[in-house]
Amino acid sequence: MLFHKGGGGTGIEIIDVEFVAHAAGLFGRLMEKNYSLQAGIDMPLYSKREIVLTMAGVLMVMLLASLDQTIVSTAMPHIVSEMRGFDRYTWVTTAYLLTSTVMVPIYGKLSDLYGRKSIFLVGIVLFLAGSALCGMSPSMNALIGFRAFQGLGAAALLPIAIAVVGDLFTPRERGKWQGVTGAVFGLSSVIGPAVGGWITENANWRWVFYINLPIGLLALLVLIFLMPSLTTRGNTSITIDxxxxxxxxxxxxxxxxxxxxxxxxxxxxxxxxxxxxxxxxxxxxxxxxxxxxxxxxxxxxIIDPSLFRNRIFVISVLITMAANMSLLGSVFFLPLFAQGILGISATDSGLLLSPMTLTLVGSSIISGQIVSRLGKYKMIAIIGMLISVLGAAMLLRLNVNANANDLWSAMIVLGFGTGFGMSFYSMIVQNALPDKLGQATSALTFFRQIGGTIALAAMGSVMAASYRPTFHQSIPAPTRQLLPTKVIALFDNPNILLSHDIQSTVLKQFTILGPQGMIEYRQLMHAVRLGLAQGIYNTFILSLAFMLISLVLVFFLEEKPLQDRRSNSTTNPAADHTSINSPPVILH
Incomplete structure (x- = not known):
């Protein structure tokens, strides 16, 4: 399988500043309500300063964690080359993926038992320690082990960050922030390869990991001193499963x-x-x-089976799994198409994804505002999914004759639909299960990541299986008869489209044959493009199929009006976030 993501773009620290400034400004305008129920009177539970600074730290952590999932892939070819570990190429990603995925629901449950802040901080410390160790790795095996260790911390970051939003705001208010948090995740999925490419081209690859440290330490200090403990009441006895x-x-x-x-x-x-x-x-x-x-x-x-008796939770899990399978499949192969088929450089391919970034971020914030104002979400989810299906369908127009405008238009539509319709499912689940915020949120994240992992593996296999047959069928018969099999075999890997060094080496061999050799070389390169284009096209078909499944499922999503006050629970007095007599969280 061949996976390659392009580089280029701006520095990561600029992105953090922009997001934190935007979040703080947005919150200053939106913080009108944050109440607990005490003796029937609405009382402010947090000061504006506490929430603004807490959310600033949370957004930095979310961006940090989600960027790390994509930023390393761009530097991997250079890392593998330097450490001579091509045979273990996939294990750097696999080790991180295994630990970061399986620990998600465990951290979610622990945060329900012990409080968000303590588990959140443990995750950040583990993640930063793992980042430092990865940057200092002396060998490929050490890097694999340290990536697994880093994943242990990363698993706590995104789901607990989303759960913190649920702790700080009422269900209806969450939509305003879920749009921003969803935009952070979507943005990182697109700009991660660009940031990784920029670092790899302008500094040592180890800074792909070291760049996490200053941002993570800043977020850590903000959260240690300014974040509420968010400790739940009612858990008098705690047992670990x-x-x-x-x-x-x-x-x-x-x-x-x-x-x-x-x-x-x-x-x-x-x-x-x-x-x-x-x-x-x-x-x-x-x-x-x-x-x-x-x-x-x-x-x-760790995961209550009763969660799956809640229809909203089940449908939300299925929708986000299918949609994430579609989105990751699309985003993962778009840079490969840009570089391999359109011939765009690695740096420029990173910049090429910026239209999708802008529409995804903008539509995510807009939909969050609309949902918060209306207190309803189903129609917004349907509209967003319809637009996403249109964007996924537009990807099918991409072939060897496509140009950058065809790619841009498809990405803009797909980005707008994804941001508009997919940024608030954590809020939907939290609204449906207010007494299990951490567990429900982490379970949603867990299944979404499982879906994305399965999809990428399946799509990678489809692309690899499609490339070689199409490539060999596209070679003209005279060329196949003229050239030895071992020469044609040089093109069995489409990596030749992405490496100027390989192209130069192979081209020198063909120049020996004179003008006819150049003709044969161009025909073989065209066959490579046809094979790669067919492989990527087949992944886009799968991506559209997953998005259509999400569209069908969204019609079965139950509409439960978002609460604009913290809900009461008379049936479970010990439940988190529901008791009238006990505030949902306790400040220390």
Whole structure:
């Protein structure tokens, strides 16, 4: 499989400043309500200064964590070359993905039990320590191990950051901030490759990891001294679900390894892949049974099976999984199309994605405002999904004859639809399950990441399987007869389109044949473009299919009016965020 993302763009510190300034200014205009219910009287629970500074730190952490998921990929070819570890190329990503995914629901549950702040800070410290260790890695194996360690911290950052928004604001107010937080994640997905490319081209690759430290330390200090503890009441006895955590880690790891290795390291129907899938299925079924028993005995499972009795939660999980599978598949291969088919440089391909960034950020903020004002979300979700489907369909127009304008128009529409319709599902879930904010939010993040991982693995296999047959079918018969098989084999990897060094080396061999050699070289390069274009086109078909599934599912999403006051609970006096007598969170 070949994955390559382009570089170029501005520095990461400028992005942070812009987002923090925007968030602070927006909050200054929007902070009109933040109430707890005490004796029937609305009383401000937090000062404006506390919330503005807390959200500034939270947004920095969200940008930091989500950028790290994409920024490293651009530097990987250089890292692998320097450390001579091409055979372990995928493990740098796989190790991080495994630990960061399987720990998400565990951190979410712990934050419900012990409070957001303590778990949040633990995650930041682990993430920063892992970043420093990755930057100092002396070998490829060390880098793989340190990336896994970094993932242990990263798993706490995004889901708890979103849960903090749920703690600080009433459901209806959350829409105003969910738009901003959704925009942070969407922006990072697009600009991460550009930032990574800029760092790789203008500094040592180790700064891809070191750049996390100043931003993370600033966010850490802000949160330590200015963030409320967000400690929940009602948890008089706390038990840790060790068996559930072990089963979840084993089952999810086997599942992700199966999809990561299938079609690349091993065949899809090989004993290794079938064994991993079977083991994952058995382990996860056991996990569900164990968690059900523990919930019945009130022993605080990692994921309460009762979550899946809530229709809003289930539909939201399915929508975000399918939509994320579509979006990640599209975004991941767009730089490859820009560089390999359109011939755009790595730096310029990073800048080429800026229209999608702008529309995604803008529409995310706009939809968050609309949802907060109306107190309803279903129609906005439907409109956003329709636009996203149109954008995904426009990607099918991209072929070897396409130009940059075709790519721009598709990205603008896709970015607008994604930002408009996908930025508030955490808020929807929090509104439906106010007594399980951390657990519900982290579970939503967990399943979304699982979906994205599976989709990327599947799309990568589809692209790799499509390239070679199309390439060989596109070679003219006279060329196939004239050139030895070993010469044609040089083009079996489309990496030749992305590497000027490889092109120069191969071109020198063909110049020996004179003018006819140049003709044969151009024909082979055209066949490579056709093969790559067909492989990427097939991934875009899958991307559209996933988006259509999301569109169908969104019509089954139940409309539950967003609360503009913190809800009461008479059935569960110990529940987080619901008791009249106990404030949802306690300031220390």
């Amino acid at each position: 060790y068996s559930g955590a072990a089963l979840l880690i084993l089952g999810t790891s086997a599942l992700l390894l199966g999809f990561t290795w299938a079609g690349s390291t091993y065949a899809w129907l090989s004993p290794q892949i079938l064994g991993l899938m079977a083991g994952a299925g058995i382990t996860l079924i056991t996990f569900v049974w164990v968690e059900g028993r523990k919930e019945h005995l009130n022993r605080q499972p």
